[in-house]
Amino acid sequence: MELREVPEPAAGPGNVKIRVMVASICGSDLHIRHGDIGIPMRFPVVPGHEFSGVIAEVGAGVAELKVGERVTAENTRSSCGLCPQCAAGSYNLCRKRLATGYAFDGAFTSYVVVPAVRVHRLPATVDFQSGALTDPSACAYHAVQELTRIDAGAHVLISGPGPMGLFCLQYAKANGGLVILAGTAKDTRRLELGRKLGADHILAGDGLEEKIRALTNGKGVDVVLECSGAEPAAQMGLNLLKHQGQYTQIGIFGKPIRFDLDQVLYREIRLTGSFSQKFIGWEQALALCAQGKIQATPLISHTFPLTDWEHAFDVFERSEAIKVVFKLEHTT
Ligand SMILES: [Zn+2]
Numbered sequence: 001m002e003l004r005e006v007p008e009p010a011a012g013p014g015n016v017k018i019r020v021m022v023a024s025i026c027g028s029d030l031h032i033r034h035g036d037i038g039i040p041m042r043f044p045v046v047p048g049h050e051f052s053g054v055i056a057e058v059g060a061g062v063a064e065l066k067v068g069e070r071v072t073a074e075n076t077r078s079s080c081g082l083c084p085q086c087a088a089g090s091y092n093l094c095r096k097r098l099a100t101g102y103a104f105d106g107a108f109t110s111y112v113v114v115p116a117v118r119v120h121r122l123p124a125t126v127d128f129q130s131g132a133l134t135d136p137s138a139c140a141y142h143a144v145q146e147l148t149r150i151d152a153g154a155h156v157l158i159s160g161p162g163p164m165g166l167f168c169l170q171y172a173k174a175n176g177g178l179v180i181l182a183g184t185a186k187d188t189r190r191l192e193l194g195r196k197l198g199a200d201h202i203l204a205g206d207g208l209e210e211k212i213r214a215l216t217n218g219k220g221v222d223v224v225l226e227c228s229g230a231e232p233a234a235q236m237g238l239n240l241l242k243h244q245g246q247y248t249q250i251g252i253f254g255k256p257i258r259f260d261l262d263q264v265l266y267r268e269i270r271l272t273g274s275f276s277q278k279f280i281g282w283e284q285a286l287a288l289c290a291q292g293k294i295q296a297t298p299l300i301s302h303t304f305p306l307t308d309w310e311h312a313f314d315v316f317e318r319s320e321a322i323k324v325v326f327k328l329e330h331t332t
């Protein structure tokens, strides 16, 4: 990765050009930097898919959106529109899906071009910083609301108190779940924020599995939301699940791991992954943010100019940071 001068893009038919105000580093951007991303890439590319900004130009055929509107946008850039997943509205799972910030130029720059159909307006009470975090919030919405059932009073274990874990925590609490947020000894700051955002218990360090078992009177948890992408956390979550519990994988491991599927069989565990998000998740995430029910800004621990990108990435990789964002300086 390096900083380069690139030509200013033009909107083109069906697209809008957005002047980027805030862009946020995602965990998957770290995987891009390390070269172990599982999402189709086309190089050279401008990364960055979590952003907010102002519409600077609308392309031909775009009637719905106007220059000057405050917006954010989904990262699905293109999908085939014909496969069973697309036909069912799950374009996040299209085999031919290509995404902004991976296969198309993204938002770690001054202007980004996206299809008008992927644009969402920011409600008046949602600032640019919160708007830029709609992507991870919508991911958490997809994982918790669309793919995982959380009954009021259910014990929910969230492993990994990073941005995804902290958004999932807020959705789990909105459903009335009792949330145990678990991390490592390095996660003190993230866990403390988790407590402020409503976690019933925060735990880290040695003997986690025994501590969590004790918290549930030996019964185990009803739901695991695995947000860390760490093998020991996945195994611990599986060990702690009740019979017929729900396990949802949200964190990315970046490599195959050991995971005892016999336990899934013997205990009739329901197992699902969660990937990306869909249109309704974006609208709901923004509406909930506008009402203050899901909070994004407390997650922002660091702000940098784009010229300091290397430092920003390094800070994000260390656990003392939570969400690291770029604030774009516009001279015109
Ligand atoms: Zn992301």
Ligand SMILES: [Zn+2]
Pocket (backbone or CB within 6 Å): 079, 080, 081, 082, 083, 084, 085, 086, 087, 094, 095, 096
């Ligand atoms: Zn498709």
